[in-house]
Amino acid sequence: MPTTDPAVLTASGLGLTWPDGTPCLHDLDLLVPPGRSGLVGVNGSGKSTLLRLLAGDLAPTSGHVRAYGRVGHLRQDLAAAAGDRAFVDLLGIGDVVRALSALEAGETDPARLTTLLETIGDDWDVAERTAAELARLGLDTTVLDRHAADLSGGELVRVSLAAQLLARPEVLLLDEPTNSLDRDARLRVHELVATWPRTLLVVSHDRALLEHVDRIGDLRADGVRWYGGGWSSYVEQVGAEQRAAVQAVATARADLRRQKQDRMDAELVLARRKRVARRAEATQGLPKGVVDAKKNQAEGSAAKLRGVHTDRESGARDRLEQAEDRLREDRTLRVDLPGTAVPRGREVLRCRDLVLRTGAPVALDLRGPERVALVGANGSGKSTLLHTLVGEVPPAAGTVEVLVPVGLLRQGRDDLDPGATVAENVAERSPGTPVQDVRAALARFLFRGAAADRPVAALSGGERFRAALAAVLLTAPAPRLLLLDEPTNDLDLDLASYYALVEALQGYAGALVVASHDQPFLDAVGVDRVLDLSAIVTSTRRERHLGAPQASSWRVR
Structure with missing residues (x-):
């Protein structure tokens, strides 16, 4: 449903072509009204790029953007943007804090005082506002002396979001704001979105978050189509449209x-x-002029009749094309995991007196195809444990022995060579595999033909996820212990990739350790044990921490 509210953020004829000539967006018109709006679309449709264009972080090739008021933008690639800046600078208040400190220290130079007062402006209460916004997101001011490099992925998201809130924007753009967040932090972001009083546009695969928006825009090749209500309403409306389209x-x-x-x-x-006419000519002996006249009349009638039927067939073909255009072209990821079985009872992982660099003692052994969920607050060491298990981060004490081939899907998907193509990244991890076999396998991950030859640096977040997943699963030898760090962060909201990942893991016969804040996902893949790093306890039965499994449409092992 198109929106009729006055627009606060508009784009007209917006287009973007990357320097290598690859088109991204073409002639896009967009009207974002006041209130809370969601934006969805398949991976690679340009959602994050569109937010960057709307925020002014990226210049369009054509068209223009107009915003009424200050625009805040929470980017998805926070680590690259944050670098190793001090916490106060990451919050955007470093200059004001330093100016206030100079005044408190007794600065007396008139010129210097003028500069300091101009820097502070109306932000005399910046300390109080900072404490309030940090508390709103579950953080406290004791972290103000830290640097961005010291933050976990979830902490970095919350700090970056607090920075946007401190800037008091009239328009807030959020790109996957609940990625990497634990349950408490996710709920805080949900509350923020639900109570946001001005204009907000959020790109997210978090279905619970999207229940709090007033409308959802679906970004597709021909533009953005708006649907009233939150996620459930969107699914219902799209489902009705697709049923009608299939019938049409x-x-x-x-x-x-x-x-x-x-x-x-x-x-x-x-x-x-x-x-019949030829036989009549032969038997009736009519003059040539009469025969020719009748022949011309018959040919004219035949041409007219052919034209009528040709027009009708052409009209039917056009109606079919129009009906097919209304069908969504949602693609399905197909994943199989051959050669990964681990016999029951076989020792897979052995940790002895292990203490992580975070200070958390860990008691974790795996036998057979066990499934362990890592839970805990942001910064509790879930990613650190996974990197310790593969030998990339040394423990503070103790030893780790992995007794089978292991694969790690990292949270940042940063183990791919950004300058190499998708096919080159996968081939490097599977030496000796024929090129045609690599490309056939990549087709199951939706990298068909030229798509497999795209450089990783040009991929969207969801495409990078698929490439990283392919690189891990297609490694030779195949991993019999699979370590997953927040695997559902970047999946399409149409959930085709989500379903495929769940189904693939349900059929996976190896051992699994997964760090995730997505409880429905953990329920669906059927974890056996939970290791809670927040409580610094040994693994316990899953029901103690996750509760009984929720109803699921998937088969749970």
Whole structure:
């Protein structure tokens, strides 16, 4: 449903072509009204790029953007943007804090005082506002002396979001704001979105978050289509549209078949008439002028009849094309995991007196195809443990022995060579595999043809996820212990990739350790044990921390 509210953020004829000539967005018109809006679309459709264009962080190739008021933008690639800046600078208040400190220290130079007062402006209460915004997101001011490099992924998201709130924008753009957040932090962001009083546009795969928006825009090749209500309403409306579209396609195909048959029947009639006319000419002995006149009249009638049927068939074909255009082209990720089985009872992982660099003692052994969920607050050491298990981070004490081939899907998907293509990244991890086999395998991850030759640096977040997943799962030898760090952060909101990942892991016969804040995902893949790093306890039965599994449409092992 198109929105009729006055627009606060507009884009007109917006287009973007990357320097290598690859088109991203074309002639896009967008009206974002006051209130809370969500934006969804398949991976690679340009959602994050669109937010960057709307925020002014990226210049369009064509068209223009107009914003009424200050625009704040929470980017998805926070680590690259943050660098190793001090916490106060990451919050955007460093200059004001230093100016206030200079005043408190007794600065007396008139010129210097003028500069300091101009820097502070109306932000005399910046300390109080900072404490309030940090508390709103579950952080406290004891972290003000830290640097960005010291923050976990979830802490970095919350600090960056606090920075946007401190800037008091009239328009807030959020790109996957709940990625890497634990349950408490996610709920805080949900509350922030639900109570946001001004204009907000959020790109997210978090279905619970999108229940709090007033409308959802679906970004597709031909533009943005708006649907009223939150995620449940969006799913219902799109489902109704697709049912109608499927019926329209069936009707149009039947009509086209009927028109083709009618044209063929008409050709048979014309051929029969022509044979009858020839026999009549031969038996009646009519003058040549009369024969020619009758022949011309018959040919004219035949041409007219053919034209009628050709027009009808062409119209039916056009209606079929229009009906097919209304069908969504949602693609399905197909993943299989051959050669990963681990016999029951076989020792897979052995940790002895292990203490992480975070100070958390860990008691974790795996036998057979066990499934362990890592839970805990941001910064509790979940990613650190996974990196310790593969030998990338040394423990503070103790030892780790991995007794089978292991694969790690990192949270930042940063283990891919950004300058190499998708196919080159996968081939490097599977030496000796024929090129055609690599490309055939990548097609199951939706990298078909030229898509497999795209550099990783040009991929969207979801495409990078698929490439990283392919690189891990297609490694030779195949991993029999799979370590997943927040695997559902970047998946399409149409959930095709989400379903495929869940189904693949349900059929996975190896051992699994997964760090995730996505409880429905943990329920669906059927974890056996939980290691809670917040409580610094050994693994316990899953029900103690996750509760009984929720109802799921997937088979749980």
